[in-house]
Amino acid sequence: GQSLEQPSEVTAVEGAIVQINCTYQTSGFYGLSWYQQHDGGAPTFLSYNGLDGLEETGRFSSFLSRSDSYGYLLLQELQMKDSASYFCAVNRGSNYQLIWGAGTKLIIKP
């Protein structure tokens, strides 16, 4: 089958660093994306990794290891507004369909 595994919940302190892991098992793989969704809101795109390595966008970074079928999202200098759910998603083919993880709820404490 096809699946993405990520922790259901992560708790961190404001100002700290947190890493959200994602392991995947899919029949095709063209890249790993990360989306953020605040409660009651729509998912919004954060980052994409098509090749192995680290991609950095401000306080957020994303990493991919295709040989390990593994990636992570790293959030630095956590702010209360980062409290949200974070989803990893795999593009499994040329038709642009994504398969999604169940999401990780990030709880930030002051």
Add this chain to the structure above:
Amino acid sequence: DVKVTQSSRYLVKRTGEKVFLECVQDMDHENMFWYRQDPGLGLRLIYFSYDVKMKEKGDIPEGYSVSREKKERFSLILESASTNQTSMYLCASSSPGLAGYNEQFFGPGTRLTVL
């Protein structure tokens, strides 16, 4: 500012009713998607369209159909609503880009309750 809009934020229907959910995007995107989102299950793809009048089944198409008569509009139809179709429905659009890169833009969602 890119925008995807959905016809309703909240909808309450009765079992057996035919339900139409509409989605409109103003970005001239080729691809449009319908997902349902349930707690603990993430987003599951119902149907996908890559061009006008073209559609592909996603992972959970049973009980649903779609229509795309114009590029900007993608409709989801529940032929006979059932209580297990109570969910949040999300529409998204994207434009073909580099292989693998597929940033999807989402609408605000429609929370459908079937009684």
